[in-house]
Amino acid sequence: MTASPSPSPPSHAERLWPGPLGWAAVVGFAVLVLIALLPVQPLLAVVVGALALVVLTVAAVRTSPRVVLQHGELRAGPARIPVTDLGVARVLDKAQVRDAMGPGSDARTYVCLRAWIPTAVHVEVVDPRDPTPGWLVSSRRPDELVAAITRAQGRDKDQAAHSEQIG
Numbered sequence: 001m002t003a004s005p006s007p008s009p010p011s012h013a014e015r016l017w018p019g020p021l022g023w024a025a026v027v028g029f030a031v032l033v034l035i036a037l038l039p040v041q042p043l044l045a046v047v048v049g050a051l052a053l054v055v056l057t058v059a060a061v062r063t064s065p066r067v068v069l070q071h072g073e074l075r076a077g078p079a080r081i082p083v084t085d086l087g088v089a090r091v092l093d094k095a096q097v098r099d100a101m102g103p104g105s106d107a108r109t110y111v112c113l114r115a116w117i118p119t120a121v122h123v124e125v126v127d128p129r130d131p132t133p134g135w136l137v138s139s140r141r142p143d144e145l146v147a148a149i150t151r152a153q154g155r156d157k158d159q160a161a162h163s164e165q166i167g
Contacts, residue, residue, distance in 0.1 A: 012144055013069075092122055
C-alpha cells in the first residue's frame with residue numbers, strides 16, 4: 001500500500017477570530033449566568049456557567065471564518081473563487097475599508113469583513129461571467145494575503161520575465 005502524497009500547505013491561511021472585546025463578552029456572559037443562578041443553587045450556577053462558557057466559545061470558534069489561499073483558489077468564509085478569475089489585489093487600511101463599505105460601494109461585492117479587524121484586502125473579479133465586481137476580505141495580515149494572491153496568479157514570474165526583457 002502506498003502512502004498518498006501529503007496535501008500542499010496553503011500559501012495563506014488565517015482564521016478571523018473575535019478580538020479581545022469579543023472574547024471578553026463570551027466570558028462576561030458566562031459570568032453573568034453564574035451570578036444569576038448563584039442564589040438558586042451554587043453548584044448548578046457553576047455547572048451552567050461553565051457550560052455557557054463552553055457553548056459560547058464553540059459558537060465563537062465555529063462562526064469565525066477562515067481565509068485560505070490554496071491550490072489556486074481563494075476561500076473566504078463559505079465562498080471560493082479561482083485566482084485566475086481575480087485581478088489586482090490591494091491592501092486597505094481602516095479608513096479605506098470604511099470608504100469601501102460606504103454609500104458609493106457596489107452591493108454586488110462579496111464581503112467577508114469582521115469589525116474587530118481594521119485591515120482588509122480588496123481584489124477585483126475579472127471573470128466577465130461573474131456578476132461580482134470584487135471581493136472585500138478582512139485580514140490581520142493583508143500584505144501577506146496580497147503577496148500570496150499575486151504569487152498564485154503568477155504575476156511575480158511575469159514581472160521577473162518582463163524585467164529581464166527590458167534590461
